Each structure stands twice: as structure tokens, then as C-alpha cells.
Amino acid sequence: MIISILGGTGDQGPGMAMRWAKAGIDVIIGSRQQEKAQGVAAELNQVLGQDLIKGMANPEAAAAADVVALTVPFSAHQATIESVQEHLGGKVFIDVCVPLDPDNPRKMQPPAAGSATEEAQALLGDTVKVVAAFQNVSASELRELEHDIDCDVLICGNDRGARQTVMDLVKQMGLHPVDAGLAYNANVIESLTALLIGLNIRNKVKGSGVRITGLPG
Numbered sequence: 001m002i003i004s005i006l007g008g009t010g011d012q013g014p015g016m017a018m019r020w021a022k023a024g025i026d027v028i029i030g031s032r033q034q035e036k037a038q039g040v041a042a043e044l045n046q047v048l049g050q051d052l053i054k055g056m057a058n059p060e061a062a063a064a065a066d067v068v069a070l071t072v073p074f075s076a077h078q079a080t081i082e083s084v085q086e087h088l089g090g091k092v093f094i095d096v097c098v099p100l101d102p103d104n105p106r107k108m109q110p111p112a113a114g115s116a117t118e119e120a121q122a123l124l125g126d127t128v129k130v131v132a133a134f135q136n137v138s139a140s141e142l143r144e145l146e147h148d149i150d151c152d153v154l155i156c157g158n159d160r161g162a163r164q165t166v167m168d169l170v171k172q173m174g175l176h177p178v179d180a181g182l183a184y185n186a187n188v189i190e191s192l193t194a195l196l197i198g199l200n201i202r203n204k205v206k207g208s209g210v211r212i213t214g215l216p217g
């Protein structure tokens, strides 16, 4: 299993990369600039104390992976997807992006498709299995590798098998996934991020999260 994280040079990607690498999964950091990706990969390997993560330009990273995750600002969502689309056929695509209002990150500003996830699925077509995940887990929590993260990871997407693949990958990171059903629920999951940002600001914390209660397991 090889996972590439496009835009993994920013805030959200590195914690995901290090947690997967620690679990024995091959991870590639993607960037618009190969050197930047390689530099961030080297920094993360230094934190891990092992050479586990590689860096590549986004298209090469997408081509080399079995599963591709996207962690870019929503303003770059469509352009980044289009720049790697030819390399995604048949793959699971994890969309982490949240369409926040650029003037107010406490507010969601959904695209016409309803959510970033549904936009990605519409852009990529049915051969790519788009799954929403990690929108409600903060970058700072993900980067604290020895720290248990006290929240659920809500997963949704139209392909049940792809949801299961991502649920397994979330478990391998030491987090708790919840199957939240079809892609139309991504609007709710992405909206929760805006709510959590507001809670973080009001309570002067960095990592509020969500926990679904009453479920078996």
C-alpha cells in the first residue's frame, strides 16, 4: 500500500503522513514543487528517526500511489484535482478539504455540488472512488504522535469498499473511524469543521473534535 498526500507540505498533511508511516505504510508527500516535497519529507523523517517518507511533485505522487489524499486550501481544490486527474483512475481518493468562507473560517461556503467531496466526485467521475475523511481532526492533534486523539473520524463516500479501505487506514493510524454513509453527508462533515474552528477560537484551544455516541463497537 502506497499513500500519497497531495499538498502534504502544509499543516494537515504531515501528521497524517507520519502516523501512516509509523504504521508501516509507504507514504509520499506531494507538492507543486518537487524540492519542497522532498524537504518536508526529510523533516518528517527526522522527527520519525527513520527514512520512511518520500517527496514528489503532485502528478508523480498521484501516479505512484494506490490511495491518494488531498490536503490543499479549497481555493486550490479543483485545480489540484485537474492537475492529477489522469493518474487517479480506479484509485481511492481521500478528500480532506473544507470549503470555508475565505473571509470567515467559522463559516462553510459550499460549492454548487454541495461539498468539496461531491465536487471532487463530479470532477473525477465514477472510476475514482472519492471518500471524505479527516475534516474534523485538527492538524495539531495529528502531529502529536504519542498523543491519543479524542475524537472520531467521520467517513463518507458513495463506494462502500472504498469507505472500508479508508476506515482501515484510519484504524492503522490509531484513530477511530465512523462510517457516515454516502457522499451527500459530506456537507454535514465539512460544516462541522467550521463549527469546530469557532469552538477552538471561543475556547482558546487548537483541537476540539467530535464523538458520535450510541453506536456499537
Ligand SMILES: NC(=O)c1ccc[n+]([C@@H]2O[C@H](COP(=O)([O-])OP(=O)(O)OC[C@H]3O[C@@H](n4cnc5c(N)ncnc54)[C@H](OP(=O)(O)O)[C@@H]3O)[C@@H](O)[C@H]2O)c1
Pocket (backbone or CB within 6 Å): 007, 008, 009, 010, 011, 012, 013, 030, 031, 032, 033, 036, 037, 070, 071, 072, 073, 074, 075, 076, 080, 096, 097, 098, 099, 100, 134, 135, 136, 137, 138, 139, 140, 193
Ligand atoms: N489545518 C487543519 O487543522 C485542517 C483540519 C481539517 C481539515 N483541513 C482542510 O485540509 C486542507 C488543507 O489544510 P492545511 O491547513 O494543510 O492547508 P495549507 O497548509 O494552507 O496548505 C496545504 C498545501 O496546499 C498547497 N497549496 C496552497 N495554496 C495553493 C494553491 N493556491 N494552489 C495549489 N496548492 C496550494 C501548498 O502545497 P505546495 O506549495 O507544496 O504545493 C500547501 O502546503 C484545507 O482544505 C483545510 O480546510 C485542515
